[in-house]
Amino acid sequence: MKIASWNVNSLKVRLPHLTQWLADAQPDILALQETKLEDAKFPLDELAAAGYRAVYSGQKTYNGVAILARHQPIDLVTDIPGLADPQRRVLAATIGAPEADPAQALRVVNLYVVNGKAVGDEKYAYKLDWLAKVREFLAGELARHPRLVVMGDFNICPDDRDVYDPVAWGEDILCSPPERAGLKAITDLGLHDSFRLFEPGNGHFSWWDYRQAAFRRNMGLRIDLILIGEALKSVARAAAIDREPRRWERPSDHTPVTLELDI
DNA sequence: ATGGTCGAAGATCGA
Numbered sequence: 001m002k003i004a005s006w007n008v009n010s011l012k013v014r015l016p017h018l019t020q021w022l023a024d025a026q027p028d029i030l031a032l033q034e035t036k037l038e039d040a041k042f043p044l045d046e047l048a049a050a051g052y053r054a055v056y057s058g059q060k061t062y063n064g065v066a067i068l069a070r071h072q073p074i075d076l077v078t079d080i081p082g083l084a085d086p087q088r089r090v091l092a093a094t095i096g097a098p099e100a101d102p103a104q105a106l107r108v109v110n111l112y113v114v115n116g117k118a119v120g121d122e123k124y125a126y127k128l129d130w131l132a133k134v135r136e137f138l139a140g141e142l143a144r145h146p147r148l149v150v151m152g153d154f155n156i157c158p159d160d161r162d163v164y165d166p167v168a169w170g171e172d173i174l175c176s177p178p179e180r181a182g183l184k185a186i187t188d189l190g191l192h193d194s195f196r197l198f199e200p201g202n203g204h205f206s207w208w209d210y211r212q213a214a215f216r217r218n219m220g221l222r223i224d225l226i227l228i229g230e231a232l233k234s235v236a237r238a239a240a241i242d243r244e245p246r247r248w249e250r251p252s253d254h255t256p257v258t259l260e261l262d263i
Numbered sequence: 264a265t266g267g268t269c270g271a272a273g274a275t276c277g278a
Contacts, residue, residue, distance in 0.1 A: 009278085010270055034278090036271070061271055115278060123277095155278090209278090211267035253269075253278080 001261045003029040005151040005224055006245075007112070007207075007254035011035040011066070014252055015043055021245050021256060022050050028070050029095055030256075031110035033153040035064035042066070057088045065091040065110045065152070071098065073108070080137040083130065089114070090134070092141065104263070107145030109138065111152035119176045127155075131182035139189055146231040150191055153207075153254065154225050156183045158193055161202035162222035174223060191227035194259045195239045206241050207254045215246055226259045235262040 004027040008014040011032065022030070030052075035042075037058045047054050047068060056066035057078040065088060067073050073093035080090055089112040096105025111134065116127035142148050156179045160166035169175050187193060195204070205220025214220065228236060237260040246255040 013270070034270095062277070117277080209267085210269050213267095250269090 001029075001263050002027045002258055003031075003106075003108075003149060003151070003226065003261065004256050004258040005031040005033070005110070005153070005226055006256040007033040007153040007224060007252060009034045009036075009252040009254065011037050011043065011064070012041070013250070015046060017245055017248055017251065019046065019050050020248075021242075022052065022068075024244075025242060025256065025258065027068075027258065029106070029108060029149075030068040031091075031108065031151050032066040032068065033064070033110070033112035035066050036061055037064055055091065055093055057091045059086070059088045063088045063112055065089060065112050067091055067093050067095075067108055067110050069093075069095045071095055080133060082136065083133040085130070087114075088112075089130075090137075094145070103147075105147065107141060107148045109141060109148070109150045109152075111150065111154065113153060113155040115155045116173050116179070118173050119171070124173065128178055128182055131179070131186070135182070135186050135189070138186060138191070142189055142191070142229055146229055148191070148229040149226065149232065149259075150186070150228075151226040151257075152224070154183060154223055156180060157221050157223055158183060158196075158225070161200075162205070164203070164205065164219045164221065174221060187227060190230050192230070192233055194226045194228050194236055195222070195241070195257065197233070197236055198239045204241055206257050208246065210253050224254055224257045226257055228259070232261060236260075237262050
């Protein structure tokens with residue numbers, strides 16, 4: 001089984017890239033962020049033609065998350081306790097073959113973590129509070145669903161290996177110690193950064209700014225993560241970042257990250 | 264050096 005996460009930065013604009021990548025990569029489950037699409041405008045028919053069911057929690061212009069899968073996702077959560085938030089950033093679902101043992105299903109939480117704009121900004125305070133509330137939600141999810149995947153655009157570089165120039169970037173937004181502590185509090189629940197189970201080195205990024213020819217110069221960050229619970233660690237086979245769609249014409253600024261599981 | 268480039272808007276804001 002292959003699972004993946006991709007911030008598409010407008011599903012409307014990126015739909016051709018999405019369908020191309022689905023055909024190329026053949027993921028079983030894909031979490032999307034920044035769909036920027038009202039639910040009524042979600043392209044269900046186009047995705048069904050590509051062989052995927054989809055669930056979504058969208059809004060106009062900003063944010064928006066979706067989960068695509070070969071089997072219908074069920075038991076959705078779009079709003080979490082203690083976080084009355086109109087911004088559509090959270091979508092949890094259970095995915096498994098209908099005929100299979102329910103214990104074999106995967107629980108997927110798709111997150112579009114708050115960007116935060118700048119350290120000290122009011123959006124930064126919202127980010128830290130949001131992370132703390134989401135951590136509490138994930139603790140409950142993990143208790144109920146050992147086969148838990150938490151993936152999405154985390155808008156946080158886990159450590160300096162995930163930054164093209166950690167000295168220049170310093171402790172700015174996406175790398176500040178409080179954000180990293182917020183992410184660590186989540187991984188300390190027992191969730192592993194799956195990419196790091198396979199690749200310890202630096203220079204592997206999932207996002208490159210549109211400006212300054214950042215992609216060509218590999219001036220990027222690794223902020224798109226697939227976290228897995230302990231129960232899935234032993235079946236993780238390979239993790240990768242697929243840079244190919246970032247090379248296509250009019251790309252998202254993010255590229256898909258993937259994880260293959262022996263299940 | 265606070266620039267630059269996208270997307271959704273239809274002026275700027277968010278990233």
